[in-house]
Amino acid sequence: QVQLVESGGGLVQSGQSLRLSCVASGSIFVYSITSMGWYRQSPGKERELVAQITTSDNRTNYAASVRGRFTISREDAENTPKSTLYLQMNNLKPEDTAVYYCKSDVRVGRSREYWGQGTQVTVSS
Numbered sequence: 001q002v003q004l005v006e007s008g009g010g011l012v013q014s015g016q017s018l019r020l021s022c023v024a025s026g027s028i029f030v031y032s033i034t035s036m037g038w039y040r041q042s043p044g045k046e047r048e049l050v051a052q053i054t055t056s057d058n059r060t061n062y063a064a065s066v067r068g069r070f071t072i073s074r075e076d077a078e079n080t081p082k083s084t085l086y087l088q089m090n091n092l093k094p095e096d097t098a099v100y101y102c103k104s105d106v107r108v109g110r111s112r113e114y115w116g117q118g119t120q121v122t123v124s125s
Helices: 028-032
Strands: 003-007 010-013 018-025 033-041 048-054 060-062 070-076 083-089 098-108 110-115 119-124
Touching (some): 003 098, 018 033, 018 098, 028 033, 028 098, 033 070, 033 083, 060 070, 083 098
Parallel strands (some): 010 119
Antiparallel strands (some): 003 018, 033 048, 048 060, 070 083, 098 110, 098 119
């Protein structure tokens, strides 16, 4: 099992920045995470991918709407099964308002995915 706990959401004005964090922990399954990503969902809309990063080579992928404004990164703790995912969000816009979720893909025998509980980001104009 992998537990994901997000933090860093809040209310900001348009043009400001926020940094989201997601801590993955809980078992040695953390060592088998193949990729991690940030998704978001606003009322009445489907959940969408914001950014994704692979663990083998830190290859990143961004939604077109956030490319150039958001940066995804990650770091692994030493000697313990724990990994932290970040999303630096700059020049925020009202349309970025959503609940942001962290997701990890794990390969242990079969593929599994784990989700965090979400953190609210609200951008006022």
